[in-house]
Amino acid sequence: MKTDGDPKIVSPSTIRKASRLGQFSGPTSGLALGKAQANLVILPHEAAFEFLVFCQRNPKPCPIIDVTDPGDPEPKQTAKGADIRTDLPLYRVYKKGQLVDEPSDILNYWRDDLVAFLIGCSFTFEHAMLSAGLPLRHHAESRNVPMYITNIQCTPSGRFSGPMVVSMRPMPAKKAVQAVEVTARYPRAHGAPIHWGDPTVIGVENLGKPNFGAPTPLTSQDVPM
């Protein structure tokens, strides 16, 4: 990606443009610090109400940032001029629950009945964590955060249900309370942690084997959070 300076402070529109031109396809942790980051879910209109109610019932894992009008690829409320079909680094296309494609744009998949949901992402509060002097071990390792399926069931809505997934950032024990305070200020980016301390309490048995992302080693002073 061509940047106009430090990639950590490169603007969201620069990242979107680089993604649109096929010049960037990586994870966005550590980019555009200080700006809201989001996850993308696209569904047919037929399933959109059920899913939006699922998000309303589970605001901790699924804080809604923006919802597009059916068929409109522009997230007008949050990123005027952006195109949801081309401006993300990479997409995953699922059919009947199976991953069928991982394209760099979804122009060929777009339909007039599709609705896009932008859901808050914990990358958003990493800037505030760094500013507060809280370490981000996955930045030092240049890896994506590890993510785990917990034993906490979300409140279902129609066909949508399932366990909560959490990301984990190792934190020095003496800074853990401060990390709760800083992240709690970002409820639309998941906010404060679900838990810190013993991961088995939320059903995570092996921190070394995340369900998604890359494992992040803990130092002897760290607690998982």
Added chain:
Amino acid sequence: MKTDGDPKIVSPSTIRKASRLGQFSGPTSGLALGKAQANLVILPHEAAFEFLVFCQRNPKPCPIIDVTDPGDPEPKQTAKGADIRTDLPLYRVYKKGQLVDEPSDILNYWRDDLVAFLIGCSFTFEHAMLSAGLPLRHHAESRNVPMYITNIQCTPSGRFSGPMVVSMRPMPAKKAVQAVEVTARYPRAHGAPIHWGDPTVIGVENLGKPNFGAPTPLTSQDVPM
């Protein structure tokens, strides 16, 4: 309404039961202090997604407390065992924008495709205002709060659009900042005021003529808020 003590602290389930039995049909300001109050909107499933997106885009006037599954009259997330068709003091039925009925229950109107939305209500933070020593002039007058149509346009979603409506509580000028602080802690009950001071700034020309509710006189120390 038969109450088990002071009506101000009567429980929500007692108010729902009295409404169900036809023993109560008044406004609920000042009742069940300390509990969340809500407004009710019921729409066919066909319009439910558009309306929920309207609420997502306008969280200040339309903070969502609960959404029922289509056809289910029980607001399971917030009031287990309640029946949305009978447990409110009074209903208004609209057809093509026209008020056609004002029944005490809607059992005859209920359909399998109806979705109920509970939307946060400013009555919720009145308990906190009283506890903080902030006056509620409409309580003293035993009236509903006055409400006004402003010149602030909501962000549309499909067929749903229109200006924001505000309630007004006269507040001693020296307590106005404190009133902002107290109400700001209740974002799901509209939170802090949209404005205080000169009502013409938000398009309200005559405080004596509210669009809904009853006018509330200001003392010489009060500002409209």
